[in-house]
Amino acid sequence: MEITCSQRLCQILICSAVQRCRISDQLCRLSVVLKRCPDSDPPVIRVSISDTGIGSCLQEFQGLIYRRNHASAEKWDGMLFITTTSISDNEIFHYHLNFKESAAARRLTRLPSTTKNGLKFSGTEVSLSTWECIDDLVEGITCFFQKMLILKVPKVAVELVVERMTGSRENFLLAKDDNLLPCPMSNIECLALGFQDYVLKHGNMFDKQCPACLSRREHLKVGSGVACSSDSLASTGQLMEAVVIFRELPDASSLSCLRECSTTKVIYFQDFLPSVIPQSPLNALRSIDWENYGLTIKTYVVGESGHAVIEWENLPPSTHIDIVLHCYHKKVKIPRTWQKTQVDRNLAKKAVKLALDNLKERYKGTLLSAHAVKICSYALDLARTISNLILLSNDKEFQGECLSLLGLQPQQMGEGKEVEDCIQEKIIAVIEINDRKSRKSRNAPDFLFEAENIHEPEDEEFQGEEGVSILDL
Structure with missing residues (x-):
């Protein structure tokens, strides 16, 4: 589905809201509300994007619009209404930004502030009006939020609410309580957990669970x-x-x-x-x-x-x-x-x-590499040969030392299959250890019964020649 101008603008505003929530480091809520105005022709959709993170500063919005001239879009009037406050502020500040204004100094209008009456809270709400189809907005923003849920951003709940002309209020997407992870988890742990949820969906779709697609995490190797x-x-x-x-x-x-x-x-x-x-x-x-x-x-x-x-x-x-x-x-x-x-x-x-x-x-x-798989195919024959050498030996001291290295007891001597399986397991383990090493570090051979920690040397560093911006969504 092609991303429209209004959807792209909403994504960029959501981006700013996510960053404010991250800095807050508190439980935050990010809400997007779409409300259709009843007495307008053509139908006007009021879009509100709010968060309970730290308060915003106007530079982030001004810098954004300088890079992307959304004011030229026919389905957006070029106006942004901003309400924001920080935890240390005594007032709630209101601003009006008109990006159709050619003179940068006249784009910003400060509106009367509202007192907080001694309350301590922070947050930001950015609203705009668009003539885009409300169903298209719902589909695009829902898909965007669903992708975001893969990250399981710590301490941030997200929701999308649609208010129709009939007065009904539809909650299309609300982050579940398990997304607000109670125990501290790193970002990579959250990403791994959210990505597992994603791949368990039907054909990697966001809204379908499929039992045939391995519906249990135990089936996944992560x-x-x-x-x-x-x-x-x-x-x-x-x-x-x-x-x-x-x-x-x-x-x-x-x-x-x-x-x-x-x-x-x-x-x-x-x-x-x-x-x-x-x-x-x-x-x-x-x-x-x-x-x-x-x-x-x-x-x-x-x-x-x-x-x-x-x-x-x-x-x-x-x-x-x-x-x-x-x-x-x-x-x-x-x-x-x-x-x-x-x-x-x-x-x-x-x-x-x-x-x-x-x-x-x-x-x-x-x-495993193709080379390791090929070597593993010979492990059984090698294990059987070594097992026979041990079991058929007349030297009891030699047999005892071999069993000790294998971690087996003397009474297991009569179990030829058990000795063979143990040797095969150790051979394959060494092959896998060596396969995990980089080619440069494979000079020294590993021992069958002695494992070492493998550390791969760092690659030479490269620097990317081009840059990427979140605006390139």
Whole structure:
């Protein structure tokens, strides 16, 4: 669905509201109310976007409009009405911004303030009028909010309310109580949890639950990774989070919702809002050595929705891979600077590799390289040969030392199959440990009965050449 001018403006205003809620670090509510005015021709829709975060400053709205001249749009009158207050203010301030005014000095009009009568609260409401179809607005904003719920933004509840001419009030979307996570969770933990909810939906749709799509979290194999930029202490600190979910479907041929299992849609978020994936993260995905994970990219494109779509060459028909990326700055400043955000290519690459390595480490036998899979196929014969050497030996001391290394008791000596299985398990474990190491660090061989912590060296750093803005939604 094509995003209209009014929908894009609403998304940008929601972006500002989310950042104000993040800075507040308190339980906040973000509401979007659409109200149809009864006596207007053509029908006018009043849009109100409010939040209970910190109060706003006018620079964030003025800077926004200078970059995007929405006033030229026929379905918006170019007016914004702003009501805002901070926790330390004694008044509620009201402003009127007219972006059709050519003289910048005359665009802002301060209206009479309202006293707070000693009450302590903060928040902002931005309202505008549009002649767009209310159903189109509902569909576009609902889809936008549903994508936001993947992030499970901590301490922020969101709702979309529609008031018709009949006086009815329809609550289309309200963040559930479990989205307001009671225990402290990091952003990457929230992202992993929300992304699991997303992939459990019917064919990755937002509003359909499908039992055939593996409706339980236990069926999902989840890996996550976070990469931080090494900027100076004075910087806001850019972070890149990545979550990779690997799932094996019970019977792919019977699932009409996931027939395209050979493709992966990469969802991208910028500063806690859905965004078009920029070129730097896209190049980072291409530069990953996917063969280390048993995968080969056949094609990759950017779809109409702004997501990257990867088609795999050798993905088994019963498996599916989902990827989400989120780039943001740890420290948020208001007013927002609506300048292009430089996305570090190496940051995206490192985050995805950390997520893939985390997944491989947590789930045995998952995402093994083709080379490791081939070696594993010989593990049974090798284990049987070693087992026979131990069991047929006449040297009791030798047998005892072997059983001790295997972690078996002397009375298990007669169980030849148990000894063989134990040896095979250890051989495969060593193969998997070595497979998790980068090619550069595979000089020293691992021992069958001694595991070491594996640390992959950092990649050389790359800097993204182009920037991306949240305005490029």
